[in-house]
Amino acid sequence: MANKQFDVVVIGGGPGGYVAAIRAAQLGYAVACIESAAYADPKGEVRLGGTCLNVGCIPSKALLRSSELYAEADHAFEMHGISVSDLKVDVATMMRRKDNIVTQLTGGIRGLFKKNKVTLLSGRGSFVGRESELWQIAVAGKEVSEVVEARHVIVATGSVPRQLPGIPVDNDTICDNVGALALGAIPQRLGVIGAGVIGLELGSVWKRLGADVTILEAMPDFLAAADPAVAKEARKILTQKQGLKLNLGVKITGVKQGKKGVTVDYEMGDEVLKLECDKLIVSVGRVPSTQGLNAEAVGLKIDGRGCVEVDEHCLTNLENVWAIGDVVRGPMLAHKASEEGVMVAELIAGQAGHVNYDAIPWVIYTHPEIAWVGKTETQLKNDGVEYRVGQVPFLANGRALGQGDASGFVRILACAQTDRVLGVHIIGANASELIAEAVTAIEFGAVSEDIARICHAHPTLSEVMHEAALAVDKRALHF
Amino acid sequence: MLIEVKVPQLSESIAEATLVSWHKNVGDAVARDENLIDIETDKVVLELPAPSAGVLVEVLKGNGDSVISGELIARIDTEAKASAGASASATTAAPAAKAEAKVAPAKAAAAPANAGPAARKALAEKGIDAATVAGTGPGGRVTKADVLGTAAAPKAAAPAPSAPRAVPPAPTFAAALPQPAVVDTDALLADRPEQRVPMSRLRSRVAERLIQSQSQNAILTTFNEVNMAPVMELRKKYQDKFEKEHGVKLGFMSFFVKAAVAALKKFPILNASVDGSDIVYHGYFDIGIAVGSPRGLVVPIIRDADQLSLAQIEKKIAEFGAKAKDGKLSLEELTGGTFSISNGGVFGSMLSTPIINPPQSAILGIHATKERPVVENGQIVIRPINYLAMSYDHRIIDGREAVLGLVTMKEALEDPARLLLDI
Numbered sequence: 001m002a003n004k005q006f007d008v009v010v011i012g013g014g015p016g017g018y019v020a021a022i023r024a025a026q027l028g029y030a031v032a033c034i035e036s037a038a039y040a041d042p043k044g045e046v047r048l049g050g051t052c053l054n055v056g057c058i059p060s061k062a063l064l065r066s067s068e069l070y071a072e073a074d075h076a077f078e079m080h081g082i083s084v085s086d087l088k089v090d091v092a093t094m095m096r097r098k099d100n101i102v103t104q105l106t107g108g109i110r111g112l113f114k115k116n117k118v119t120l121l122s123g124r125g126s127f128v129g130r131e132s133e134l135w136q137i138a139v140a141g142k143e144v145s146e147v148v149e150a151r152h153v154i155v156a157t158g159s160v161p162r163q164l165p166g167i168p169v170d171n172d173t174i175c176d177n178v179g180a181l182a183l184g185a186i187p188q189r190l191g192v193i194g195a196g197v198i199g200l201e202l203g204s205v206w207k208r209l210g211a212d213v214t215i216l217e218a219m220p221d222f223l224a225a226a227d228p229a230v231a232k233e234a235r236k237i238l239t240q241k242q243g244l245k246l247n248l249g250v251k252i253t254g255v256k257q258g259k260k261g262v263t264v265d266y267e268m269g270d271e272v273l274k275l276e277c278d279k280l281i282v283s284v285g286r287v288p289s290t291q292g293l294n295a296e297a298v299g300l301k302i303d304g305r306g307c308v309e310v311d312e313h314c315l316t317n318l319e320n321v322w323a324i325g326d327v328v329r330g331p332m333l334a335h336k337a338s339e340e341g342v343m344v345a346e347l348i349a350g351q352a353g354h355v356n357y358d359a360i361p362w363v364i365y366t367h368p369e370i371a372w373v374g375k376t377e378t379q380l381k382n383d384g385v386e387y388r389v390g391q392v393p394f395l396a397n398g399r400a401l402g403q404g405d406a407s408g409f410v411r412i413l414a415c416a417q418t419d420r421v422l423g424v425h426i427i428g429a430n431a432s433e434l435i436a437e438a439v440t441a442i443e444f445g446a447v448s449e450d451i452a453r454i455c456h457a458h459p460t461l462s463e464v465m466h467e468a469a470l471a472v473d474k475r476a477l478h479f
Numbered sequence: 480m481l482i483e484v485k486v487p488q489l490s491e492s493i494a495e496a497t498l499v500s501w502h503k504n505v506g507d508a509v510a511r512d513e514n515l516i517d518i519e520t521d522k523v524v525l526e527l528p529a530p531s532a533g534v535l536v537e538v539l540k541g542n543g544d545s546v547i548s549g550e551l552i553a554r555i556d557t558e559a560k561a562s563a564g565a566s567a568s569a570t571t572a573a574p575a576a577k578a579e580a581k582v583a584p585a586k587a588a589a590a591p592a593n594a595g596p597a598a599r600k601a602l603a604e605k606g607i608d609a610a611t612v613a614g615t616g617p618g619g620r621v622t623k624a625d626v627l628g629t630a631a632a633p634k635a636a637a638p639a640p641s642a643p644r645a646v647p648p649a650p651t652f653a654a655a656l657p658q659p660a661v662v663d664t665d666a667l668l669a670d671r672p673e674q675r676v677p678m679s680r681l682r683s684r685v686a687e688r689l690i691q692s693q694s695q696n697a698i699l700t701t702f703n704e705v706n707m708a709p710v711m712e713l714r715k716k717y718q719d720k721f722e723k724e725h726g727v728k729l730g731f732m733s734f735f736v737k738a739a740v741a742a743l744k745k746f747p748i749l750n751a752s753v754d755g756s757d758i759v760y761h762g763y764f765d766i767g768i769a770v771g772s773p774r775g776l777v778v779p780i781i782r783d784a785d786q787l788s789l790a791q792i793e794k795k796i797a798e799f800g801a802k803a804k805d806g807k808l809s810l811e812e813l814t815g816g817t818f819s820i821s822n823g824g825v826f827g828s829m830l831s832t833p834i835i836n837p838p839q840s841a842i843l844g845i846h847a848t849k850e851r852p853v854v855e856n857g858q859i860v861i862r863p864i865n866y867l868a869m870s871y872d873h874r875i876i877d878g879r880e881a882v883l884g885l886v887t888m889k890e891a892l893e894d895p896a897r898l899l900l901d902i
Contacts, residue, residue, distance in 0.1 A: 352603035356596070444595045444620070 009150035011125035014050020016325030016337030017156030023345035034125035067208035159326035191277035199283035371435035374423035386416035390471030419447035533557035545613035594621035608677035725790035752838035767816035772803035
């Protein structure tokens with residue numbers, strides 16, 4: 001039997017891959033998407049959605065909400081005159097709810113594939129070779145293996161957690177993101193190595209549920225990628241108000257797993273310290289996942305950091321082979337991967353395609369949330385750009401006060417000469433939603449006065465964005 | 480007092496113009512009637528003189544911006560003093576800073592996204608530079624509709640046959656003429672890069688008209704050869720006297736114009752045009768002469784060529800050449816025409832098939848004069864030969880008239896006395 005032939009084969013069904021597959025199908029191509037059993041359900045059925053849907057963004061947000069509700073009931077209800085007694089957490093129910101959401105969403109993608117006539121191939125995809133314009137891709141399934149052929153291949157294999165030497169992850173006592181989202185009970189003492197997005201979010205979840213959380217971070221600066229003003233505020237809120245223990249500039253010297261937990265030996269400055277915990281989360285970043293792709297066989301170039309090498313259009317060194325998402329350069333963000341997927345599908349169709357990497361929003365789901373888009377103050381200083389700042393706290397906002405959650409601020413950085421919005425940084429409740437306006441503004445090359453002249457509904461949190469825009473020109477009305 | 484500087488009334492057929500280059504900066508003193516800026520339409524580059532003396536205090540539209548008739552582009556303060564270094568007055572200095580910022584924004588803001596994401600995609604796909612599109616969004620922002628409008632423009636603008644009384648920049652040697660945008664050849668050779676430059680308004684108009692002509696006319700070309708010896712002799716004999724008398728050199732072009740007029744008089748259909756289902760015969764002879772200019776090919780018109788002497792024609796051509804070089808040809812001089820002459824000979828062309836300038840119906844192509852062996856009275860002799868080519872719209876001109884018309888031109892050139900005697 002001849003090999004199955006497609007116009008486009010996508011390796012990987014995460015937010016980059018499945019979006020690329022759907023978009024290519026919309027454009028009239030015969031498309032297949034290969035997904036391995038990495039996140040298969042208990043029956044062994046492949047689950048689409050990748051890290052994001054299965055063990056990343058979505059389940060963590062489910063737990064985030066659960067833990068927030070608990071924390072509010074525990075601490076915040078009282079000020080509203082609501083008292084609760086006998087407050088309990090049933091972790092199993094909480095996890096079931098999370099799992100149901102994941103199942104619902106991953107199943108939804110299957111439905112979208114059907115609707116768009118994308119063929120789902122279950123198995124691990126790897127390069128075989130190329131014959132007369134057609135790339136051959138092996139699909140190694142659980143039971144059957146086959147080779148399919150395609151004119152275009154999109155590599156969207158994502159990333160895996162970075163491993164630290166000498167710290168064996170078993171996802172029971174020592175966990176990466178996967179295990180940290182599936183703890184069976186609330187640990188009394190939780191250690192987290194790495195104060196990045198994942199460490200902070202999951203540390204926060206378990207902290208809210210009652211764990212005593214200590215985060216160890218190798219870097220001397222907290223949230224170095226964020227705007228310094230936001231990072232400073234976040235550190236204050238997370239440590240002083242919420243009681244996360246945060247140790248920066250730490251050097252881990254050893255991890256010992258005992259019967260009853262884990263001991264982390266570390267040095268901070270000249271001090272030699274020890275952290276005893278019941279569970280340990282290792283969240284020290286992620287690395288591109290190219291293992292098993294058989295890149296060598298076809299000469300697909302991988303760079304020194306393990307990324308598939310691509311140009312600005314996500315084209316690799318091979319003809320008609322593209323790569324998107326976590327497996328290539330740029331931030332490891334689901335929405336960045338999706339954007340690249342759409343771009344590549346449209347480029348294949350001969351359209352213009354472009355991802356504006358200057359307008360990709362970043363979100364950290366701590367509480368309060370942190371979100372930003374564009375340049376940070378540090379970047380602007382390094383670039384020698386003159387800018388004006390408009391910063392307004394949520395404390396000056398009626399809606400925020402009414403909600404009993406008025407921490408944080410909105411900070412707009414605009415070009416001193418042209419007033420163009422260069423960066424918007426938010427720390428506060430719903431920052432993840434509020435940032436959308438700023439992304440739109442930056443995409444449209446708006447100036448801060450544009451935002452200031454747009455009517456914002458009252459009473460909403462979005463008014464703080466409005467005020468911050470006014471504040472750039474020193475004419476805030478409510479602050 | 481603040482005086483507004485506005486784009487002058489462009490002709491009816493011209494919707495937009497592009498600001499090519501400001502000669503004055505904000506803060507500069509300007510004298511009345513001093514040239515402020517060059518404005519390029521699809522026919523001509525206009526100079527905009529200052530309406531009054533004063534100081535240019537505000538520039539609202541920068542180089543490359545699209546403007547329409549009557550649009551406000553700058554303000555002149557008749558009472559302000561020119562800014563000179565540190566002594567700049569506050570009124571002039573402030574706008575100066577603003578204008579500078581616009582031209583050279585800070586580093587991070589350097590890539591001006593004056594178009595939204597959808598518009599940017601459309602621009603990229605159509606290869607249009609955002610700067611060439613007149614944005615209708617806030618702050619002149621280019622919207623998707625603006626881009627699609629631009630892209631669809633050639634189609635929409637394709638005029639009914641009667642419309643284009645206006646000038647077709649003529650055709651044939653377009654490729655050989657200087658391109659308006661400079662392409663960096665070194666860079667091209669280095670690493671196989673590609674360089675995208677937007678068509679100037681003039682160039683896109685030329686392109687549009689050429690395609691229109693080829694799709695609407697049944698173009699056929701007839702050829703003949705002319706022994707140029709008699710004209711050359713005449714020229715040699717009288718060159719000095721002619722120049723002394725008229726102050727202009729006696730060139731070949733005037734002979735070609737006269738020879739063409741003689742043929743048009745004999746075969747009026749060659750001087751006619753199509754209007755819908757009618758043929759319009761013109762009782763005048765307005766001959767377009769294709770002239771190369773730094774911005775592309777333009778075709779100024781010698782009006783009533785039949786009533787002009789050879790000297791008058793030569794003077795006119797010299798004047799057009801100088802004006803084209805400086806971009807000073809007026810719309811008036813570029814509009815109309817009943818027949819065209821295109822001279823590829825200046826670039827060394829030996830043969831070519833010119834494209835008709837609608838709504839005209841014929842065009843004469845003249846070429847380089849080269850010595851060629853020809854047979855006269857059974858003997859092979861060497862003669863200076865110019866191959867003539869006349870393209871004509873076969874819809875209204877039959878082969879007979881076209882061929883005989885070209886033969887008439889040939890005979891007039893080979894025996895210039897015929898021009899005197901009207902035979």
